[in-house]
Structures are given as C-alpha cells and as structure tokens.
Amino acid sequence: MLLVKVHTSLGITVTKKIYAFTQQNHDNYFIYDYVFKNTGIIDDKGTMHAQTLKDCIFYLLYRYTLAGESVLEYQEGWGAWSSAWGRNTVYQVVGTDPTATDFEFRAHYAWYGLHSERPITDDWGCPNEKEDGRMAAARYAGCVTLHADTGPHDQTDDLYQPKTTHYVYHDISINQNPYSQVDEIFMTKRYETMTMGHAEKTHAEEVGDGFADLFGGLGNGGYQAHQGFGPYTLEPGDSIHIVLAEGVAGISRVKNREVGADWLAWTNGTDTPTLIMPDGSETIDYSKYTR
Numbered sequence: 001m002l003l004v005k006v007h008t009s010l011g012i013t014v015t016k017k018i019y020a021f022t023q024q025n026h027d028n029y030f031i032y033d034y035v036f037k038n039t040g041i042i043d044d045k046g047t048m049h050a051q052t053l054k055d056c057i058f059y060l061l062y063r064y065t066l067a068g069e070s071v072l073e074y075q076e077g078w079g080a081w082s083s084a085w086g087r088n089t090v091y092q093v094v095g096t097d098p099t100a101t102d103f104e105f106r107a108h109y110a111w112y113g114l115h116s117e118r119p120i121t122d123d124w125g126c127p128n129e130k131e132d133g134r135m136a137a138a139r140y141a142g143c144v145t146l147h148a149d150t151g152p153h154d155q156t157d158d159l160y161q162p163k164t165t166h167y168v169y170h171d172i173s174i175n176q177n178p179y180s181q182v183d184e185i186f187m188t189k190r191y192e193t194m195t196m197g198h199a200e201k202t203h204a205e206e207v208g209d210g211f212a213d214l215f216g217g218l219g220n221g222g223y224q225a226h227q228g229f230g231p232y233t234l235e236p237g238d239s240i241h242i243v244l245a246e247g248v249a250g251i252s253r254v255k256n257r258e259v260g261a262d263w264l265a266w267t268n269g270t271d272t273p274t275l276i277m278p279d280g281s282e283t284i285d286y287s288k289y290t291r
Contacts, residue, residue, distance in 0.1 A: 009181060011049055012056070012234070013039040029247030031146070034058070037239035055231035057194045058242060062143060063170060063224040064089050066112040070126045070136035078128045079136060080117040080213070087222035088113040088212040091167050092204040098159035108165060108225045109142025113212025120267070122287030125260075133264030134257050135290065139250030146245055148229055152238035161242075164228030166196050167203040171221030194228045263290050 002018040017033040036058055040050040065086035070079025082088070090113035095106035114123045125135035148161035168175070174190045181187065203223055207215045216223065232240050251259070265271035266286035274282060275289045283289055 007039070007041045007044060009042050010053060010056075011038060011040045011042050011051065012053065013037050013041055028249040029245050032244045032246065034242045034244075035239050036234075036242070038234035038236055040236055050236045052236070053234045056234055056240075057164075057191065057228045057230040058232075058240065059164075059194045059229075060227045060244075061168075061175070061224055062091075062108070062110075062226070062246075063222075064110045064141045066110070066137040066139060066141065067126055068136035068139075070128065077136075078130050079126055080115045082117070082213060082220055082222070083112070083115055083126070085222065086224075087220060088115045089222060089224075090204050090207050090212050091202065091223065091225040093165045093198070093202045093225070096165055096198045105144050106159070106162070106165075107142055107144035108227075109140050110225065111140050112137030113207060114210065115213050116211035117213070122290065124287065124291035127260050127263055127290060129264065129267065132257065133260030133262075133267075135260050138256045138259070139248055141246075141248040143225075143227075143244055143246040145227075145242075147241065147243040149232075149240045149242070151232060152234055152240060155241065162227040162229045163231075164194060164196055164198070164226065166193075166199050166226055167223045168193060168226055169216060169218045169221060170224050171219060193226075195231070196228075259290060262286070 004016040004018070006014050008014065015035045015037070019031040019033070021027055036056075038053055040048045042049050063086055065084060066089060067079045067083035070077045071081060071084040074081060080088070089110050091108055091110045093108045095103055097103060112126055120127070120129050126137040127133050127135045145162060147157045150156050150158040174186070174193055179186055213222070229242055234240070262273045262275055263286050265273055266275075272284075275284065275286060277283055277289070
C-alpha cells in the first residue's frame, strides 16, 4: 500500500491509499481509496480557514495511451507518432443508469482506435505489419467505481455516482496550467465541465469504426475520460469516501504473437491459417480476428 496525503487551498485534505497486488490473478489493477475531509487546512504550514464548502465536486481525469512498443521515439517503431500520447484512444462508459435492466457496475474503459496515418486499413490492436504482426495495443484500460458515499452523513454507496462521466478534448484551456483560482470566469467554465453529466452518446459511439485520431477536428491533443463525483456540501469535519479500481489487461504475449502472425499471413497472402475466435468459432475475416 502507498499512502498519499495532501492539503488543498479549499481546506479539503485528501488522503489516498493505493493498493496493489503481486498475486497472479490480481496483478493487473490498482485500488484507489480516497477520503476527502473538510479539515480547513489550506496549506502545508497548517494554516486553518474553517468554512462550509458547498456543492463540492471531486473530479478525476484519465488519459490513456495504448500504442506501447509501436512508438519508441519520434519516427521509431511502426506506430503513428501521435498515438504515443493517445490521440486515437477511444473511451466507452457503462453503468450510468442503475435502474437499467443490464446494470452491473459503473465504469469506463478505453482502447486503441483506428489511426488515419497507419498504412493498413485494419489497424485494430496496432499490429506490426513490417515484421511479425505482433500487436502493440492488444489490451484495454479502464476504471470502475467500487463505492461513493451518498453524503457526509450517509455512507451508503450512491449508485448514481459519478454524476459526470463524459469525454473532453485534452488541449482545451480549462485543462491547461497555469491558471488562477481567483479567476471567476475561468473557474466557472471548469466547474461547468466538472458537472456536465453523462454524454448523450459516448465517445465510442460517436467515433464508431472511423479514424479515432480525426474525431472532433480540434487538433493533435486527443480526448480523455473524466469523472465528477458530487455535488457534496461539507461542513467542517465532514468527509466523503470514494473507492475506485483502475486496471489494464489483454491477451498474453504468446497469444498476441500467434494472432499477429496469423493476421500478417492473411494480410500478405502468404498463408491462410485457421482463425479461431474467442467463442471457438472460425472466421476468415482477419480484421475481425485482431479486433
């Protein structure tokens, strides 16, 4: 376990416990245990400013890059350079409506989306078309909410949290530093983003099977997922407890090489190995096979 504790200028002290495991069935995720407490401490010197904090939002951003070994340095490797910072990462959200019949959990997850600069049309998994077909992005990453207090005096899990599960362009001004906490116009825009709710269509639904790096047409930065928990009103001494789990996983390296080699043989027309899907069925659609 790692323990992180910081005081913020709002007077909220954040205590974060990070749990990780080396056991073979539990080594691909972290658990983040947050406690946000209105201590009134506004700096590391211990300066106190006790006040009630109204409509607090606890806001988290996630920016994944899944291109892996395909981009080692500029113009090195087989991947597109901008995939190194996730320009083509695609985000999906599930579990925003706990009353839905298919509700299981609250989460978002991400994958490597098709990139327009790649020389192949079926870029799923970012296979190495130059050598052996191995896939640099044969994985998913994401985060699931395990618990979020209903309120400072009600520790039951609020299934409607997080209230915001959206996607936002990384390079917009409200994501950039430095910024002024006393700039009312700027901070109002940031708060509006933190409380924008759930997207009518998720990023994944908007992108579809198109080139993820071209979506939005805003530039090179790419998109990121964000979560907003709240709003909570905290009187002095009140606290909110939120627990998340973030993980990344995919097929094994051995399976990766097998799938990539089969894909490359079909792509180059050198062989037609049998393509076995996860459900045991066979296919000749080698693009679907890597996907």
